[in-house]
Amino acid sequence: MGIDKHINMAVEDLNANLWFGKNTSFYGRCFRNEKRGQIGTVIKPELYTSANDYVDVLLDDTKGGQCFFDVQPTNPSDENGIYSSETWACFMVNLTTVYPTLNRTEATEQAHTDAEEILNNHFPITGLVRGFEGFKGYDWGADHQAHVDMQPYYLFRFNLTIKYNNSNDCKR
Numbered sequence: 001m002g003i004d005k006h007i008n009m010a011v012e013d014l015n016a017n018l019w020f021g022k023n024t025s026f027y028g029r030c031f032r033n034e035k036r037g038q039i040g041t042v043i044k045p046e047l048y049t050s051a052n053d054y055v056d057v058l059l060d061d062t063k064g065g066q067c068f069f070d071v072q073p074t075n076p077s078d079e080n081g082i083y084s085s086e087t088w089a090c091f092m093v094n095l096t097t098v099y100p101t102l103n104r105t106e107a108t109e110q111a112h113t114d115a116e117e118i119l120n121n122h123f124p125i126t127g128l129v130r131g132f133e134g135f136k137g138y139d140w141g142a143d144h145q146a147h148v149d150m151q152p153y154y155l156f157r158f159n160l161t162i163k164y165n166n167s168n169d170c171k172r
Helices: 003-017 104-119 131-135
Strands: 024-029 031-037 040-050 053-056 065-071 083-094 125-130 153-164
Touching: 003 024, 003 065, 003 083, 003 104, 003 153, 040 065, 083 104, 083 131, 104 125, 104 153, 125 131, 131 153
Parallel strands: 024 065
Antiparallel strands: 031 040, 040 053, 065 083, 083 153, 125 153
């Protein structure tokens, strides 16, 4: 199972505990499908659902919150066969839906805190990237930068380090 086993355990925890009762989608690992976009080569993060069928995991404005995991292409291993993968946990949140009683500033910080609390149970967090900067390089199609990180929507990404091999439990 490798890295997916550990990502899927985090997804289960997100589904059970983050923004409970809101319309959310927490996806596992997406595939980084390269495409030629308006700004050159871009990545289309897509979820594999069945033979030759993929679902775009970028902003769905019917959801209060979404998250997907993007495992970066380089995965060095140590002498024991333990891989260390930089992985991005990418969040897209409708702040008005998820935190209706908070102002935008308070809601963004609460979203970070709530997501971080759950992810910390599974992986070391090595960084936080706020706003569209955390999603640069993804193919948004017609929904370019000016349309994806505006009130009530907010984007952020946690950088994670996931250590694993293809049979043993995750090591921190």
